[in-house]
Amino acid sequence: MTTATLPGTLSLGLSRGATELREFFRQKENLIFTVSLPALLMLLLGTVYVKEPAAAQMFAASMIGAGIISTSFVGLGMSVVADREDGTLKRLRGTPMPFTSYFIGKIILVFVSSLVEAVLLMVVAVLRFDVELPSTAGKWLTFGWVFALGVISCSLIGVALSSIAKSTRSAAGVLNLPYIVLQFLSGVFIMQMALPESLRTVGSFFPLKWVCQGFRSVFALNDDYAVMEAAGSWELGKIALVLGAWTIVGLVLVSRTFKWSNTSR
Amino acid sequence: MNAIRVRGLQKAYKGHQAVAGVDLDIARGEVFAVLGPNGAGKTTSVEILEGHRDRDAGEVSVLGTDPAKAGREWRAKLGIVLQSATDAANLTVREAVHHYAKYYADPRDPEEVIDLVGLTEKAKSRGGTLSGGQRRRLDVALGIIGRPELMFLDEPTTGFDPEARRQFWNLIKRLAAEGTTILLTTHYLDEAEALADRVAVLAGGRVVAEGTPQTLGGRAHADAAVRWLSDRGYQEIRTSEPTKTIAELSRHGELAELTVTRPSLEDVYLELIA
Ligand SMILES: Nc1ncnc2c1ncn2[C@@H]1O[C@H](COP(=O)(O)OP(=O)(O)O)[C@@H](O)[C@H]1O
Ligand SMILES: [Mg+2]
Numbered sequence: 279m280t281t282a283t284l285p286g287t288l289s290l291g292l293s294r295g296a297t298e299l300r301e302f303f304r305q306k307e308n309l310i311f312t313v314s315l316p317a318l319l320m321l322l323l324g325t326v327y328v329k330e331p332a333a334a335q336m337f338a339a340s341m342i343g344a345g346i347i348s349t350s351f352v353g354l355g356m357s358v359v360a361d362r363e364d365g366t367l368k369r370l371r372g373t374p375m376p377f378t379s380y381f382i383g384k385i386i387l388v389f390v391s392s393l394v395e396a397v398l399l400m401v402v403a404v405l406r407f408d409v410e411l412p413s414t415a416g417k418w419l420t421f422g423w424v425f426a427l428g429v430i431s432c433s434l435i436g437v438a439l440s441s442i443a444k445s446t447r448s449a450a451g452v453l454n455l456p457y458i459v460l461q462f463l464s465g466v467f468i469m470q471m472a473l474p475e476s477l478r479t480v481g482s483f484f485p486l487k488w489v490c491q492g493f494r495s496v497f498a499l500n501d502d503y504a505v506m507e508a509a510g511s512w513e514l515g516k517i518a519l520v521l522g523a524w525t526i527v528g529l530v531l532v533s534r535t536f537k538w539s540n541t542s543r
Numbered sequence: 544m545n546a547i548r549v550r551g552l553q554k555a556y557k558g559h560q561a562v563a564g565v566d567l568d569i570a571r572g573e574v575f576a577v578l579g580p581n582g583a584g585k586t587t588s589v590e591i592l593e594g595h596r597d598r599d600a601g602e603v604s605v606l607g608t609d610p611a612k613a614g615r616e617w618r619a620k621l622g623i624v625l626q627s628a629t630d631a632a633n634l635t636v637r638e639a640v641h642h643y644a645k646y647y648a649d650p651r652d653p654e655e656v657i658d659l660v661g662l663t664e665k666a667k668s669r670g671g672t673l674s675g676g677q678r679r680r681l682d683v684a685l686g687i688i689g690r691p692e693l694m695f696l697d698e699p700t701t702g703f704d705p706e707a708r709r710q711f712w713n714l715i716k717r718l719a720a721e722g723t724t725i726l727l728t729t730h731y732l733d734e735a736e737a738l739a740d741r742v743a744v745l746a747g748g749r750v751v752a753e754g755t756p757q758t759l760g761g762r763a764h765a766d767a768a769v770r771w772l773s774d775r776g777y778q779e780i781r782t783s784e785p786t787k788t789i790a791e792l793s794r795h796g797e798l799a800e801l802t803v804t805r806p807s808l809e810d811v812y813l814e815l816i817a
Contacts (some may be wrong), residue, residue: 373619
């Protein structure tokens with residue numbers, strides 16, 4: 279009989295995170311698609327779109343927003359589906375590791391991969407398009423909380439949606455479709471002002487628009503550029519509110535729908 | 544208290560009854576083999592006991608707990624080797640075993656476990672590069688790392704070469720000698736015969752026979768075949784009293800190539816699942 283107590287949830291979560299990162303960065307497809315693709319897209323599309331410094335600032339901000347949704351919503355969703363497909367989750371379910379530790383590990387993974395992705399993007403933006411990085415602590419603070427709330431809310435929704443997909447192949451569709459559509463509705467590729475009202479409204483229900491808007495507020499050369507947003511202002515309070523709401527929705531969905539394997543029922 | 548007690552276990556998939564009323568009692572320290580053809584319901588039954596699948600009906604107690612309601616402390620006492628897994632493809636054997644050791648209060652020494660399953664030479668290889676047999680040994684390593692009281696092994700030696708199978712058997716015997724209760728499924732009869740204290744044959748979701756490998760299906764009491772070579776070729780008599788038969792026969796002199804055989808486990812098994 280073992281009377282010793284089991285290891286703590288947080289320390290196991292940190293250990294999961296280290297293992298997740300190790301596995302993630304050993305896979306070339308993650309390095310290419312998840313981490314580098316947004317920077318690559320920026321390089322290609324930027325050359326077409328960006329004609330003046332102000333536009334470069336806005337486009338870089340939107341691409342950072344789109345990029346972290348790609349690493350969190352799509353990337354994390356895919357990684358959970360893969361864990362279900364290859365039996366990682368089932369094996370973990372047969373050990374005393376708590377679900378919360380698994381989740382902490384995933385959050386660590388998604389924060390690190392999103393950060394690497396955002397830094398790469400900013401490097402391209404600065405070197406190729408002369409983008410100016412935010413210069414005040416206040417702007418970086420906004421960057422920080424938009425980044426954190428965006429990553430967490432979209433990770434949760436990605437994990438919740440991953441329960442629908444039976445395989446990594448179908449998950450690619452389930453996760454990429456909304457992501458691509460939302461990029462068009464959220465002011466990443468097309469300015470929101472240029473969209474019909476109805477599509478703008480649809481876009482404003484989802485996190486991507488708010489994450490991008492938050493980053494645009496950080497990267498704008500000055501606050502006059504807020505007039506180009508749908509509401510004519512940065513709406514920072516509303517950004518926090520919407521992303522916070524999605525975080526709660528995500529948490530509820532995950533706790534209700536999470537499956538350890540495809541055969542558990 | 545038994546390690547495992549199952550009464551009237553049932554499970555259907557979309558109208559197909561995969562497990563149709565299974566009863567099992569497995570004592571602590573026992574090595575119990577569930578034999579059965581593909582599709583018999585072995586994996587379904589075992590995964591219900593492991594807490595991996597829901598059941599439709601029946602009572603299940605595993606180490607005194609209902610798997611459907613069990614928590615961390617209960618899982619800490621189990622060692623599970625699933626029928627198929629391809630996880631940890633990008634971790635080395637050493638990294639995986641060390642990582643899983645962290646989940647337990649009192650794990651075995653990871654390096655010792657790697658050695659015990661015979662993966663020392665592959666310790667630096669990633670899971671995804673292992674051969675089928677090596678991969679199974681990694682599964683076993685991760686199954687025993689937490690010093691389980693009860694081990695589940697679902698077709699652990701499928702795809703092993705004969706030497707690997709022998710090594711694996713020795714490992715199981717060693718775990719059993721340490722007092723681990725072991726439930727394994729297999730469709731190799733020699734495996735059940737070599738390892739199990741008791742065997743249940745599962746077919747069509749039901750236990751069709753249960754006993755020791757020596758007595759299964761009335762094997763010990765079945766008629767024996769007495770065979771010998773006479774001038775007219777091979778002769779065979781089926782009898783429930785072979786000793787008496789031989790005594791009578793041998794009054795006429797030496798019997799060439801005399802053998803007495805009872806149905807092999809395989810004969811009994813094939814009869815049972817037919
Ligand atoms: N997740 C599942 N969904 C539908 N049918 C299943 C599932 N798992 C098993 N079955 C069916 O249930 C029966 C028993 O399967 P299984 O328990 O895997 O048997 P065994 O392990 O003895 O080969 C088979 O007919 C199989 O096709
Ligand atoms: Mg099976």
